[in-house]
Amino acid sequence: MRKIGVVTSGGDAPGMNAAIRAIVRTAIPKKLEVLGFKRGFAGLLNNDVKPLGLRTVGGIIHLGGTILRTERCPKFATEEGIERASEVLKSNKVDALIVIGGDGSFKGALKLHEASGIQVIGIPATIDNDVVGTETTIGFDTAVNTAIQAIDRIRDTAMSHGRVFVVEVMGRKRGFLALEVGLTAGAEVILVPEIKRDIDSVCETLIRSRKKEKEYSIVVVAEGFGNSTSLVKEIAEKTGFEIRLTILGHIQRGGSPTARSRLIASLFSSYAVEKILESDESGVVGLQNGKVIFNSLEFVNKEYKPLNTELLQLAEDLAI
């Protein structure tokens, strides 16, 4: 019998539990033993491990967060950390490690694979959708829906007061979340870290909207675009409009995963287990053209995922 390890790493994302469930439920019938390392790489370094059985993962498909816990672990990135992790995996006789996490976690995954020779497979789970080589990640669809539901509430107040609302969504470096939230919430303006945009042109759009008898406007801004508080102040000064800022914050991270996040989690995870059964190749699972595919760890760590600027254009066209 072969053994696989599972770890959830980085920020939690809704659907991580559905992924853990799918790994365990597809692995065990194939005679793989599954060990769960708790609290991300931090737990891996401390050999904080427990076996995962078929019933351990029962009744969790709909739960947000991760039953394995997660933690940021700066020590892991060090040479010493990687070495310690290799030892722990080997002492537990782990043949392959599945890392459920985001961009940062896959950096560690590559180093660990290179240092230990152990097969390491990444499953992209992050609300930021910033993993290259995949169209979507576990948790992204949930976060988008959480954000637009929040904006639907804010819309009531925006309409009632005839106000402009600026809504800051997560995304320190990338604007995937802001873009999809902005498009589906019907925002007048979407501001992303990837594209510099002049505040004057934002003001013009808002003034033009007002002239077209739009009684309220919504601006969606990724946290990485700049300082939202200053942004709001500047727009208010330049337009004379009453503007309110809402920072959605951590509510975007939690909650029961949507159907799509659960589905993606199930597809990615069963694919990862199959991969382990049929080869010792390391890599990261992804979705391309609607199909589950496999990218190398090197590719995922090196390449840059472009933002869909056509979608951004569409969003602006639709907010006319």
Place this chain on the structure above:
Amino acid sequence: MRKIGVVTSGGDAPGMNAAIRAIVRTAIPKKLEVLGFKRGFAGLLNNDVKPLGLRTVGGIIHLGGTILRTERCPKFATEEGIERASEVLKSNKVDALIVIGGDGSFKGALKLHEASGIQVIGIPATIDNDVVGTETTIGFDTAVNTAIQAIDRIRDTAMSHGRVFVVEVMGRKRGFLALEVGLTAGAEVILVPEIKRDIDSVCETLIRSRKKEKEYSIVVVAEGFGNSTSLVKEIAEKTGFEIRLTILGHIQRGGSPTARSRLIASLFSSYAVEKILESDESGVVGLQNGKVIFNSLEFVNKEYKPLNTELLQLAEDLAI
């Protein structure tokens, strides 16, 4: 200036309003005039028409149902109906008609196109996802999420009482909804109209689940599988378990569209308008391999959309 007509037809689906909005907002800047026919084909026959402007479609992206209303219209299917519809479209100088609806509506769309020569473009919007040539339809993702949220509530009672629950979801002829709901709700058994399944084997699965210390079980059944009340009775008799039936019914049809339903609506609709601008080809918009594509009306009316049996197998594997 050219004129396009828009009609929502058949059962309503969440995202129809987002589609209407996207049609109007992409058409008007391209100098197309947009007329909305109310109450589906019934309103078309009665020339129940109003112009749709940029502001008419403001503040509706998040609303369920359809501002154009919809109605079943048996008369439309007749030769006389089709002729009358052609006249109405011509008297309104409509160059192209966009039909937002499902399978049944596209039958009428083809006939109307053949009889009138007018360009007719279908946009698939149905919670059933039963349109061939597209991976998804407007409203499907919303209905799946509504259903799994309902099942998450039922799970509380199932767990507390240690019961088996049978949940009937919509789908008179096809099991797409049941399949995706069952997979993402973690159902033990999924019953669809396309696949005959012996009740004895269902009972065996449930008994096996109980033996594996699963304290409750959920069976998802499409309404077209058979009579759910008889099904529950038969399972109860054969297993001796306490079983409850919940028929989700019309709550699956309404509600604010999910992000994905709004996104698909925006993509399909802007594509339909572009198609009208660049050619006079009739057809049905769809999503294939994650990309928006175009199928002929003949194809959509003739071909059969297969159920993804691998997904069904995965669902069962994961419910072990």
Place this chain on the structure above:
Amino acid sequence: MRKIGVVTSGGDAPGMNAAIRAIVRTAIPKKLEVLGFKRGFAGLLNNDVKPLGLRTVGGIIHLGGTILRTERCPKFATEEGIERASEVLKSNKVDALIVIGGDGSFKGALKLHEASGIQVIGIPATIDNDVVGTETTIGFDTAVNTAIQAIDRIRDTAMSHGRVFVVEVMGRKRGFLALEVGLTAGAEVILVPEIKRDIDSVCETLIRSRKKEKEYSIVVVAEGFGNSTSLVKEIAEKTGFEIRLTILGHIQRGGSPTARSRLIASLFSSYAVEKILESDESGVVGLQNGKVIFNSLEFVNKEYKPLNTELLQLAEDLAI
């Protein structure tokens, strides 16, 4: 040190877990030991018991259902059952038993108290709100909100199709849920078991609504009013309207408790523990004029809780 037992009984209701938490958290600091009997009176008869500690009840305030499980137990109502329960309680050295449940459970509670002499305190938890001597019960507010959210979805379809929808809510004998749901969902007609109403007069109301340019109507009916399927058929025949029936069913029972259900649970439970500390009186906690009060078991088992007919009148007046 004294010992108290806790049992959740009858149908589960959202907020039962908040009640268990509040009992344990107020009892233990007062040096009371708390034993939880599982699966309602069935578990009590089987001595299925576990101690409840401060951490056992952590992270459950927001969960639907009951961590103690519940089960219908016909055997309990027998003389033999009551005797067995007395023995189990005494063998566990339980000084007082808290029964979290509904009307039926308090019948058993009285018998048990009479037979054993043990202090028994009832905490009303049922989505039916059919316990006399209290204005509300744990779970009622949640069920009302679940039902009106479902009706808000149905409203989308009702509006889009211009249809009449009949929505059946729980309530085999009493109409408290139907009344509050109907009033707050803006239903045109509310049908409850307590008040006979002629189908002809229902039809008149619906026809009058249609004439007043109401484009759709919603009828809320308690399951105990009669056979809803026949009702719908009869109304359809007499009015000629297209009518749809939705039976909300078990989704009303589950889900995360609302703030009010959690608050009532906390107030009732802390009061119950105080009562145990200060006297050996048995009885049922309740809310009267917005204050927590205490009724005798005899009163709760004998008296009839009237329906607020003024509220019913108001609901009809508002649906004009």
Place this chain on the structure above:
Amino acid sequence: MRKIGVVTSGGDAPGMNAAIRAIVRTAIPKKLEVLGFKRGFAGLLNNDVKPLGLRTVGGIIHLGGTILRTERCPKFATEEGIERASEVLKSNKVDALIVIGGDGSFKGALKLHEASGIQVIGIPATIDNDVVGTETTIGFDTAVNTAIQAIDRIRDTAMSHGRVFVVEVMGRKRGFLALEVGLTAGAEVILVPEIKRDIDSVCETLIRSRKKEKEYSIVVVAEGFGNSTSLVKEIAEKTGFEIRLTILGHIQRGGSPTARSRLIASLFSSYAVEKILESDESGVVGLQNGKVIFNSLEFVNKEYKPLNTELLQLAEDLAI
């Protein structure tokens, strides 16, 4: 025939539309004409008025915000403003004005009544619940539920990371919202503007929680308690814990009203209309001991509404 005016004033609150509906629907059958003034007192000063009919208020009971709009209006508070408002009301032949709003709006209501002699009736609608003489206000229950649902999402992340989360809820001067949110979300610490609390004692509670093996903690703080960012920084420094701040902001204000907010709106509004029919007394509607009552405008403007400190104690006791 007599005429009444209606205005929604101050910040919007969920249930304002249900109140407008109930006023119109109870007034018109009693031969009262109803005029709606738009955009709060600002619209009143500008004679921005429209008649409200039975159908105008159809299909709005479930909508957040206010169809009459609202706006802050500093000019209204001036002598000149009050005089202008009197003129507008008299020129419209308004016999009584219903003001749906909060604390601040009732200041204006009293002045207006004193200056014009017109009957003015206040209906408390504010998510802050800071109106004296009433146990609850329209919108309060909705805001509490919105906040606890947000916290339930945050809990997923708090649990997964084993973190302390500080959640800031609305309430610049008063802590009613923070208190009820904190109690029903199971917060370890609740900080309100009315009660000074030493940061050291907060830290002690959090450290004690950690020692009791509570893996995460939630602190609910009203915005008026102090600067939340500084608070978080100070706690982090003193405890060494990883702490995150989430400011819920405007999502608390919007959304579909809960059943209770709709019910309170219906009860308050029908009572207000009855009051107008039977007397020319001015005052503010309220709920006391679960019954609808009437307070004088003077009382509501003069008295101070105490915070329920017993409830605060209970919340802390339950978070042990």
